[in-house]
Amino acid sequence: MKFTIQRDRFVESLQDVMKAVSSRTTIPILTGVKLLVTDEGVTLTGSDSDISIETIIPKIEDEHVIVEIERTGSIVLQARFFNDIIRKLPEDTVMIEVKDNLQTFIKSGNAEFSINGLDAEEYPRLPQIEEEEVYKLPTDLLKAMIRQTVFAVSTSETRPILTGVHWRIEKNELTCVATDSHRLAWRKAPLESDLNHSHSVVIPGKSLNELNKILDDSQDLIEMVLTQNQILFKTKNLLFFSRLLEGNYPDTSRLIPNESKTDVILNAKEFLQAIDRASLLAREGRNNVVKFSTIGNESVEISSDSPEIGRVVEIVQTQSITGEELKISFSGKYLMDALKAIDSAEIKISFTGAMRPFVLRSIDNDFILQLILPVRTF
Incomplete structure (x- = not known):
């Protein structure tokens, strides 16, 4: 096996397959990266049994020659060393040659390496998937x-x-749900x-x-x-x-409330920044707890306190508040994660009580929903 390849393109593909290579594996050969060179180009494979990644570097791409192939073949090389070597080579191209005894030579500019390879025949085969659906x-x-x-x-x-993450496909619609039993993230798309x-x-x-x-x-x-x-x-x-x-x-569908007692519509960015500031002190206390109280129908109070550090209180203007007055506590981190995920200018938060899960939705679409369980403090 012998080929010359554009180093940047090689590094890029190598970085991708490295994400599947684990140093902690019961199968020693899986600590390596498999290289397969055919007349079409170079294929790199990495696997840790749970994840397998294969990237293909074609011989010619967008009319540019990426790989020059002299001899086809295959080899498995120690992933960590091989990746570090290729990244640190001096020139834009790299030549790799495997001799009869699996000795692998790597040359770029004046730098030359010789490393021991493993027989690619011993590398586990990737799953064979029938592409019917x-x-x-x-x-x-x-x-x-x-x-x-x-x-x-x-x-x-x-x-x-x-x-x-639970993926459900039904009527050509994908619904994704994740929960750690303290919060839930829900998203769907056609x-x-x-x-x-x-x-x-x-x-x-x-x-x-x-x-x-x-x-x-x-x-x-x-x-x-x-x-x-x-x-x-x-x-x-x-x-x-x-x-x-x-x-x-x-079954997470029953966790999502169908009705609410208090609805608050806020500017998402302003709300996120206020929660972030309240979390500065909340982090020092237990569970990163932030308190949230409605004030009339135009603003909410966000506060947190740490006995060792002090207290923070901030009033945030809302677009609207409808329903009952509310005082509730929750994890500042969970709420910030939810707001970043929704990624909308305005959000609606629906509460069904101080100790019931509450739901965050985008005003713009109904394809995304975040649910958070409150913390008992009041």
Whole structure:
């Protein structure tokens, strides 16, 4: 195997597959990156059994030669060392050659490395997925949906199913739900598909975070293929496989209140900044608790106190307040996460009582919803 490749393009693809490589694995060869060189180009693969990532670097892209191939072949190289070497090479191109004994030579400018490789035949095969049911949606929309839900997954392994995001496909509509049992994030969007099937899967939050880092913010369509225990995300030069979590996700629809006793409409940016300021002291206390009280029908009081530090009180003007007077306490961090996820100029918060979950919605659309459980302080 022998080829010469544009270093920047190689580094970019290598960074992507590195997201699937773990140093803690029971299968030693998975600490490596697999290189496969064919007449079409170079394919890089990284896997940790849960996530597998394959990137394809074509020989020619946009009429530019990216890879010059002298001999095809394959090799597995220690990921951490190989990645560091390629990143720090001096020239714009790099030549890689594998000799008969798996000895791999890397040359760029005056720098030469020789590292030991492993037999690519011993590298586990990627899942073979029948692409019978393919769903499509714009890449930037998928990224937004991940960002607006994945932060609410549980970080505790006591209920493993809650460490994932529940995806439900029904009538060509995708609904994503994440909850850690203290808050809930909900988002839906239409899919491009001729299928009229239903699916219910739970994707690990870690997988979705890694996918989000790799994807470009473009309107190109990304393909999604589902099986019983795997999901594949596919773009022009990328395959991203993730295992699915086993088990039944709890029915979260009954958590979302259908009615409210108090509705508050606010400027989201001003409200976020006020909560951020109140959280400066709340962080020092227990649970980052911020208190929220309605004042008449035009403003709310936001406050927090820390016995060691002091107290903060701020009055925030509202667009409107309807319904009963309200005093409620909640986690400042959870509310800030929710406001950032909604990403709307104006938001409506619907309360059903001081100790009941409350809901944040965008005034502009009904595709997104955030729910937070209050904290007992009053």
